[in-house]
Amino acid sequence: MSTDGHVPSASISSVxxxxxxVEDLPAPRRQAPPAGVGPPTExxxxxxxxxxxxxxxxELRRRVDNPVLPAGGTGARPTGSTGRHARRDGHPxxxxxxxxxxxxxxxxxxxxxxxxPTDVTEVFxxxxxxxxxxxxxxxxxxxxxxxxxxxxxxxAPPVPAAEPGGAEPVAPGKRERVVLAQRRGQxxxxxxxxxxxxxxxxGEVLSSSLIRSQLALALRIGGIxxxxxxxxxxxxxxxxxxxxxxxxxxxxxxxxxxxxAYPFLLALGWMYARSADRLEQVFADHIQN
Amino acid sequence: xxxxxxxxxxxxxxxxxxxxxxxxxxVRFARSTxxxxxxxxxxxPTANAGAISGEYLSAASFLSIAGSILKFGPDALWYxxxxxxxxxxxxxxxxxxxxxxxxxxxxxxxxxxLRSPAVQRVCTILVIVIGWMYLLPQLQGAGLTVATVVxxxxxxxGMVAAxxxxxxxxxxxxxxxxxxxxxxxxxxxxxxxxxPAVILLIYVGNNHQPFNRPAPPQFPADTTVNIKTDxxxxxxxPVVFQASGTLDGTQTYGLVTWYPGRHTVMKGAQLNxxxxxxxxxxxxxxxxDSSWLTPLSAESNYQLFGIYSLIVALFLGxxxxxxxLVRFYTNPDGRATRRTxxxxxAMLGAFYLLPTLLGALSRLYVPQLLxxxxxxxxxxxxxxxxxxxxxxxxxxAGLVAAGAWAAFLSTSSGLVVGVAGVLSxxxxxxxxxxxxxxxVAAVIAGLVPLGLALVAARLxxxxxxxxxxxxxxxxxxxxxxxxxxxxxLTDRGAVAGLLVGGVSSAGAVSLSLVGVxxxxxxxxxxxxxxxxxxxxxxxxxxxxxMLTRKRLLPxxxxxxxxxxxxxxxxxxxxxxxxxx
Numbered sequence: 001m002s003t004d005g006h007v008p009s010a011s012i013s014s015v016x017x018x019x020x021x022v023e024d025l026p027a028p029r030r031q032a033p034p035a036g037v038g039p040p041t042e043x044x045x046x047x048x049x050x051x052x053x054x055x056x057x058x059e060l061r062r063r064v065d066n067p068v069l070p071a072g073g074t075g076a077r078p079t080g081s082t083g084r085h086a087r088r089d090g091h092p093x094x095x096x097x098x099x100x101x102x103x104x105x106x107x108x109x110x111x112x113x114x115x116x117p118t119d120v121t122e123v124f125x126x127x128x129x130x131x132x133x134x135x136x137x138x139x140x141x142x143x144x145x146x147x148x149x150x151x152x153x154x155x156a157p158p159v160p161a162a163e164p165g166g167a168e169p170v171a172p173g174k175r176e177r178v179v180l181a182q183r184r185g186q187x188x189x190x191x192x193x194x195x196x197x198x199x200x201x202x203g204e205v206l207s208s209s210l211i212r213s214q215l216a217l218a219l220r221i222g223g224i225x226x227x228x229x230x231x232x233x234x235x236x237x238x239x240x241x242x243x244x245x246x247x248x249x250x251x252x253x254x255x256x257x258x259x260x261a262y263p264f265l266l267a268l269g270w271m272y273a274r275s276a277d278r279l280e281q282v283f284a285d286h287i288q289n
Numbered sequence: 290x291x292x293x294x295x296x297x298x299x300x301x302x303x304x305x306x307x308x309x310x311x312x313x314x315x316v317r318f319a320r321s322t323x324x325x326x327x328x329x330x331x332x333x334p335t336a337n338a339g340a341i342s343g344e345y346l347s348a349a350s351f352l353s354i355a356g357s358i359l360k361f362g363p364d365a366l367w368y369x370x371x372x373x374x375x376x377x378x379x380x381x382x383x384x385x386x387x388x389x390x391x392x393x394x395x396x397x398x399x400x401x402x403l404r405s406p407a408v409q410r411v412c413t414i415l416v417i418v419i420g421w422m423y424l425l426p427q428l429q430g431a432g433l434t435v436a437t438v439v440x441x442x443x444x445x446x447g448m449v450a451a452x453x454x455x456x457x458x459x460x461x462x463x464x465x466x467x468x469x470x471x472x473x474x475x476x477x478x479x480x481x482x483x484x485p486a487v488i489l490l491i492y493v494g495n496n497h498q499p500f501n502r503p504a505p506p507q508f509p510a511d512t513t514v515n516i517k518t519d520x521x522x523x524x525x526x527p528v529v530f531q532a533s534g535t536l537d538g539t540q541t542y543g544l545v546t547w548y549p550g551r552h553t554v555m556k557g558a559q560l561n562x563x564x565x566x567x568x569x570x571x572x573x574x575x576x577x578d579s580s581w582l583t584p585l586s587a588e589s590n591y592q593l594f595g596i597y598s599l600i601v602a603l604f605l606g607x608x609x610x611x612x613x614l615v616r617f618y619t620n621p622d623g624r625a626t627r628r629t630x631x632x633x634x635a636m637l638g639a640f641y642l643l644p645t646l647l648g649a650l651s652r653l654y655v656p657q658l659l660x661x662x663x664x665x666x667x668x669x670x671x672x673x674x675x676x677x678x679x680x681x682x683x684x685x686a687g688l689v690a691a692g693a694w695a696a697f698l699s700t701s702s703g704l705v706v707g708v709a710g711v712l713s714x715x716x717x718x719x720x721x722x723x724x725x726x727x728x729v730a731a732v733i734a735g736l737v738p739l740g741l742a743l744v745a746a747r748l749x750x751x752x753x754x755x756x757x758x759x760x761x762x763x764x765x766x767x768x769x770x771x772x773x774x775x776x777x778l779t780d781r782g783a784v785a786g787l788l789v790g791g792v793s794s795a796g797a798v799s800l801s802l803v804g805v806x807x808x809x810x811x812x813x814x815x816x817x818x819x820x821x822x823x824x825x826x827x828x829x830x831x832x833x834x835m836l837t838r839k840r841l842l843p844x845x846x847x848x849x850x851x852x853x854x855x856x857x858x859x860x861x862x863x864x865x866x867x868x869x
Binding site for chain 1 (some may be wrong): 363366367370373374376377378380381382385582583584585593596597600604623624627628630631634635637638639641642645649774846849850853854855
């Protein structure tokens with residue numbers, strides 16, 4: 001489980017390698033959290049993985065301050081407050097170990113631009129607090145960021161990779177089109193988190209297949225139980241001789257219903273629990289890889 | 290009062306006082322819901338399974354299965370098989386997803402899945418109805434137990450005592466909060482039946498009359514039967530006995546001879562049979578021992594329908610019982626929930642072997658219960674009837690009585706807690722919803738069924754309990770199953786299905802409980818409505834949901850994913866274990 005915790009940081013740092021050297025980020029982005037990142041909703045205060053943007057901002061600041069630092073793994077991450085209130089206070093906390101970032105899954109949603117780890121739009125996208133909540137409205141402060149001249153050489157190479165399916169081919173020199181500003185012209189719901197959308201799509205396919213296989217398993221086992229036990233009264237009615245048949249000194253109905261039914265039910269239950277656990281295991285492994 | 294009565298009453302008193310005292314200790318350990326939850330998460334599958342079984346094994350399981358077997362033979366075996374199979378249904382369709390939803394009761398689940406106050410309200414009402422229906426036989430069973438072990442006490446005294454103990458336990462502590470108490474209750478009940486069963490097998494062995502005789506059972510000793518409710522009996526051989534009271538419509542004193550046919554005995558009669566006389570059996574039950582041994586032997590044309598309806602009700606109804614669902618929340622995660630349920634299957638299977646055995650033996654030793662109609666008392670009377678009146682049988686009888694009380698108390702406390710929890714959190718009744726309100730609600734939740742128990746007709750407990758199962762199967766089962774597995778369920782559909790299933794099944798059930806029992810099809814339908822009402826509820830819920838597809842919540846796939854995804858993906862709701 002915990003090994004998977006490195007997934008977010010890995011993709012974060014790959015983004016930051018290309019991007020975080022930007023020296024002059026607009027002040028609002030650094031100081032105040034974007035409007036989308038409000039206080040968490042009450043119900044699911046601990047479900048949402050929204051520490052990632054905070055983490056990212058902090059990482060970003062750190063790298064701006066100290067550009068020579070190599071892009072690190074989780075070791076460089078500050079681990080100050082891990083409490084429940086850390087988020088609300090604005091203190092960072094380590095990302096959840098079991099959170100798989102949306103951009104770790106490569107399947108794009110409908111209408112989304114294919115995402116690569118270098119896709120800069122990922123950085124400030126806001127993860128929805130509650131998976132059940134509706135998409136947030138557009139973030140007002142999303143404005144094009146003009147890159148300073150200094151960073152240009154750094155950013156230039158990854159640009160083609162950043163927009164492989166973009167509308168216009170980007171020449172190495174036109175960095176205004178490259179960074180962040182592209183959101184404005186697009187209709188796709190960027191700030192409602194492209195990445196969440198994407199997990200939804202993937203998740204929908206995966207989860208519906210999980211649910212279907214679990215349901216099929218449950219129906220199969222339940223069917224075996226109902227058909228086996230349910231056929232008994234009819235059999236006793238149709239073949240009355242069964243009711244008088246003796247086995248091990250017991251009449252067949254007494255033996256079947258009074259004794260054997262329980263191990264039978266137990267065996268079915270055990271089989272189901274094992275198979276269902278295995279299905280979940282496969283699902284979880286699939287998701288996390 | 291005889292020494293046997295004193296022993297039995299003392300055993301009952303010990304159990305009652307112990308539950309109250311331990312319950313009040315529980316307050317110190319579990320002050321709040323979250324205390325309860327967090328503490329409970331440390332409970333392993335085996336202990337939790339013991340607690341679930343302990344809460345589940347009620348008067349119906351402990352007393353009435355043996356009584357039904359005494360009366361109906363192998364057809365009654367469907368009760369214990371169904372009670373166990375219900376946990377298979379729960380395991381297959383509900384347990385892990387419900388645990389992952391974080392819902393604590395069915396109304397909570399409805400709120401989680403459909404976010405509709407209307408559904409929540411309907412569910413609340415249904416929880417209360419099912420809980421009270423289930424409480425009814427528990428309290429009546431307490432009354433029967435007291436009246437059986439101490440014949441001089443009226444049965445209402447036992448009901449009132451049980452009601453007071455249960456309410457006190459819940460108000461002063463909430464026994465539910467301590468898992469090990471419930472687990473202990475399971476082992477107490479198990480011992481209370483296992484010990485008599487083993488001793489009976491050792492003492493009696495095979496030295497008993499053969500079961501397979503083409504004749505009615507015989508009184509093993511001179512027996513006096515007091516008839517407490519009007520009864521229709523059937524004899525196939527001439528029976529001669531002393532009687533006083535109204536028999537077949539005429540006031541009778543002295544020697545009576547009954548010829549083959551049906552005979553009516555009115556309340557208050559006293560019948561004296563000598564040893565070896567054939568036992569008259571209640572109308573509808575198999576008369577001869579040999580036919581009692583075979584299935585489908587009752588003289589009814591609809592018994593196949595009845596059996597299938599019972600199977601449906603028990604298989605699908607268990608998942609809707611309020612006191613069962615609450616317990617599953619104490620598991621750490623969905624996987625442990627499944628394992629717990631499997632252990633429950635094992636425990637119930639082991640337990641139900643005992644009433645089966647004792648029920649069969651009671652056909653030989655306490656057949657007089659067939660005459661009085663009090664077959665539910667079979668297990669209570671069996672030890673002394675089979676082993677004589679020595680100190681050992683007296684102690685065994687006391688142990689059985691104590692086990693029966695443990696059965697009522699644990700089940701009733703669970704139910705009262707469940708009903709009171711739902712009552713006290715419903716804003717219409719208790720706007721504040723604090724601990725005080727919970728206590729007031731607990732008193733209401735206990736007093737109402739107590740009043741009902743005092744006035745309602747007493748059916749066999751297994752019958753009353755299966756009526757509650759039928760209502761649960763016709764309402765909560767469709768809601769849970771469709772809500773967990775089908776993304777198309779809408780709030781309108783849920784309400785419609787709940788109303789159709791609830792009104793039809795609860796209507797049939799209350800007619801049965803009031804004592805309106807027409808013969809033939811109608812009577813069978815009223816007594817065993819599940820085979821009709823469950824499909825009706827499923828169908829209504831599905832069709833109405835499809836008609837109101839516009840009301841689907843936009844994030845249903847997400848909700849379903851959360852229900853089914855394993856916890857390690859972090860989609861589940863309660864995370865206090867990791868981050869708390």
